[in-house]
Amino acid sequence: MKTLKDFANYLREKHLRDFTIYYLTVIKGMDIPIVKLVIEKGLIKDLADENAIKMTMDSLAEFLLSLEDNTAIDKAKESLKIWEEDKVPGIGKNEILPSDIILLYAVQKKAIFHFLPDYVNDIVESIAIVQEVDSFYTYLQDEAIKTLFNIQKTTEEKLKQTETIRQRLFMIAEASTDFIGFADAKDRHIMYINPFGRKMIGIEKDEDVTKYKISDVHPQWTNKLLENESVPVAMQNGVWQGEAAFLSQLGQEIPVSMILMAHKTDNGKEVEYFSTISRDIREQKNAEEELKSVNKFLDSVLDNIPNMVFVKDAHDLKFVRFNKAGEKLLGQTKKALIGKNDYDFFSKEQADFFTSKDKAVLSQNDIIDIPEEPIDTPNGQRWLHTKKIPILDPKGRPIYLLGISEDITDIRQANTELESKTKELERSNSELEQFAYVASHDLQEPLRTISSYVQLLAERYQDKLDKDANEFIAFAVDGSKRMRLLINSLLEYSRVNRIKPFEWIEVTDLIKEILQDMQEQIKESGVTIEFKELPKIYGDTVLIGQLFQNLIANAIKFRGEKNPEIRISCERKNDEYIFCVADNGIGIKKEYAEKIFVIFQRLNSREKYPGAGIGLSICRKIVERHGGKIWVESELGKGSAFYFTIKTTLG
Numbered sequence: 199m200k201t202l203k204d205f206a207n208y209l210r211e212k213h214l215r216d217f218t219i220y221y222l223t224v225i226k227g228m229d230i231p232i233v234k235l236v237i238e239k240g241l242i243k244d245l246a247d248e249n250a251i252k253m254t255m256d257s258l259a260e261f262l263l264s265l266e267d268n269t270a271i272d273k274a275k276e277s278l279k280i281w282e283e284d285k286v287p288g289i290g291k292n293e294i295l296p297s298d299i300i301l302l303y304a305v306q307k308k309a310i311f312h313f314l315p316d317y318v319n320d321i322v323e324s325i326a327i328v329q330e331v332d333s334f335y336t337y338l339q340d341e342a343i344k345t346l347f348n349i350q351k352t353t354e355e356k357l358k359q360t361e362t363i364r365q366r367l368f369m370i371a372e373a374s375t376d377f378i379g380f381a382d383a384k385d386r387h388i389m390y391i392n393p394f395g396r397k398m399i400g401i402e403k404d405e406d407v408t409k410y411k412i413s414d415v416h417p418q419w420t421n422k423l424l425e426n427e428s429v430p431v432a433m434q435n436g437v438w439q440g441e442a443a444f445l446s447q448l449g450q451e452i453p454v455s456m457i458l459m460a461h462k463t464d465n466g467k468e469v470e471y472f473s474t475i476s477r478d479i480r481e482q483k484n485a486e487e488e489l490k491s492v493n494k495f496l497d498s499v500l501d502n503i504p505n506m507v508f509v510k511d512a513h514d515l516k517f518v519r520f521n522k523a524g525e526k527l528l529g530q531t532k533k534a535l536i537g538k539n540d541y542d543f544f545s546k547e548q549a550d551f552f553t554s555k556d557k558a559v560l561s562q563n564d565i566i567d568i569p570e571e572p573i574d575t576p577n578g579q580r581w582l583h584t585k586k587i588p589i590l591d592p593k594g595r596p597i598y599l600l601g602i603s604e605d606i607t608d609i610r611q612a613n614t615e616l617e618s619k620t621k622e623l624e625r626s627n628s629e630l631e632q633f634a635y636v637a638s639h640d641l642q643e644p645l646r647t648i649s650s651y652v653q654l655l656a657e658r659y660q661d662k663l664d665k666d667a668n669e670f671i672a673f674a675v676d677g678s679k680r681m682r683l684l685i686n687s688l689l690e691y692s693r694v695n696r697i698k699p700f701e702w703i704e705v706t707d708l709i710k711e712i713l714q715d716m717q718e719q720i721k722e723s724g725v726t727i728e729f730k731e732l733p734k735i736y737g738d739t740v741l742i743g744q745l746f747q748n749l750i751a752n753a754i755k756f757r758g759e760k761n762p763e764i765r766i767s768c769e770r771k772n773d774e775y776i777f778c779v780a781d782n783g784i785g786i787k788k789e790y791a792e793k794i795f796v797i798f799q800r801l802n803s804r805e806k807y808p809g810a811g812i813g814l815s816i817c818r819k820i821v822e823r824h825g826g827k828i829w830v831e832s833e834l835g836k837g838s839a840f841y842f843t844i845k846t847t848l849g
């Protein structure tokens with residue numbers, strides 16, 4: 199019995215070309231949309247074309263073969279799957295209509311039936327084959343409809359999704375705090391501006407934006423930029439980004455950071471519209487301006503500081519700031535210095551030193567003081583006194599290192615000179631003291647001889663020679679007395695520096711003793727002396743006694759007309775006692791306040807106020823021996839107050 203399988207074999211082997219031509223002729227007469235589309239798209243030139251015949255023959259041969267080996271259903275399903283997955287070459291899945299499939303199946307069926315009577319005479323066999331063909335195509339039709347249904351469903355879903363996305367994007371645009379807008383690419387009229395954008399350029403909420411063109415909302419310079427650069431770049435690359443500006447309705451320019459995008463039509467051939475997302479950068483610009491002016495101010499402050507000031511990045515120790523004084527010292531411009539570190543300018547040894555200090559500052563998070571550091575400059579080696587300070591971020595981590603360096607080369611040199619001069623002075627002073635001591639000591643002996651003989655002369659020959667001689671002798675006696683006074687004072691003065699061990703002294707007791715010794719003077723002058731509890735000090739008892747005695751004696755000696763009064767007091771200031779011996783005597787003119795402490799300097803006549811003029815210089819020496827200072831505060835006629843300081847602590 200003949201079957202469809204045999205029939206297919208028969209068609210393929212014996213009538214393939216006839217079968218194909220018949221098939222094509224039917225198609226041609228049927229006006230099937232897909233066939234038209236294929237020809238329109240240029241995928242096939244013409245159905246009568248030899249090429250088309252050949253291609254169709256191949257595919258029909260394949261189809262017949264699949265009927266022969268029972269794979270026809272699978273093959274047909276495969277084709278439907280290709281359609282569903284949108285993989286048909288040159289044709290989109292939505293371009294294929296359900297009628298296309300049904301009609302093509304019908305044509306195939308018709309062509310098969312056309313050749314059937316030639317092949318079977320037996321009516322039963324014929325019916326069997328017809329039934330087989332029918333059920334085959336009924337099955338395929340069902341499959342095709344299912345496929346179609348699937349395609350429609352996914353297409354719809356996609357459309358829905360696209361619509362949701364579009365909705366969401368619109369909402370985002372409406373809520374955005376950036377300027378968002380679209381404009382037509384051809385005539386450049388605006389299609390949409392979001393609410394924020396409208397507000398930014400002053401377009402009313404319900405005002406129609408389509409009446410504006412792109413050029414209406416930008417200043418001239420931006421329009422030029424758009425035409426010459428932004429639009430061409432966006433057309434070429436799809437996007438342009440840069441700084442531009444909008445122009446508000448009130449004529450105010452609003453600087454923005456702009457993204458301009460060019461959107462192409464579906465076929466991708468031409469630009470359909472432009473969109474922009476632009477951010478208002480007024481605040482940023484203002485902040486930039488402010489920063490610039492703050493920086494300028496800071497620079498001018500730093501540049502006016504006479505010391506070198508620099509700032510290094512804590513991370514890599516590269517200079518980030520440098521002032522004029524620094525430029526001058528290093529003989530380098532700011533430009534050359536910024537971004538470099540010490541190793542770019544100094545010897546390794548020096549750079550190592552600077553860097554080690556920097557690291558110490560940053561790791562300790564504390565200021566470092568470097569009293570003296572040498573530095574090589576184009577003007578030779580200089581000495582700096584540098585302070586390095588860590589600059590911290592809000593979390594307390596160092597971000598910068600601030601350095602302030604004073605050029606102390608000249609001071610240092612002056613100090614060295616001063617030091618050597620002081621040493622020299624000390625040496626010559628001590629030589630002088632030595633000399634004064636030796637001289638006054640050695641002079642005492644001959645002076646004693648002269649004094650006693652002059653004294654003898656006076657006793658024996660007074661009134662025995664003439665009147666002149668009497669006077670001469672009196673002068674000689676006087677002179678020798680005075681000389682003794684001077685020499686003794688000098689000796690006393692040079693003895694002050696003899697070192698004796700210091701001890702604790704009860705000053706109150708000491709004063710009482712002194713006053714006891716001076717009882718006669720006190721009585722005679724009628725002076726009242728007042729003092730309260732005085733502190734304990736550490737010093738040379740003999741010298742301190744001498745100091746008080748000299749001051750009290752002077753206060754008595756230089757008393758005035760009023761009842762003489764002396765007050766001895768003491769107050770503490772930090773680690774010093776300030777003692778004061780004050781009187782209500784004749785006082786001292788201000789200009790002599792220093793002079794009176796110099797050896798042999800006196801202000802008054804010898805007749806009225808006897809003395810050698812050495813007491814106060816001894817006082818100064820004693821005070822200085824104890825590490826203190828002495829001075830006088832006085833007014834002529836109103837009394838004097840002598841002050842001196844003594845350390846409260848040992849030494």
Ligand code: ADP
Pocket residue numbers: 752753754756781783784785786794799800801802808809810811812813814815837838
């Ligand atoms: P001297 O008392 O021997 O003259 P000093 O060195 O003690 O020498 O004093 C120097 C000078 O300072 C005195 O000659 C006197 O002119 C002045 N002087 C010192 N103490 C007083 C005082 N308490 N009041 C006024 N003048 C004083």
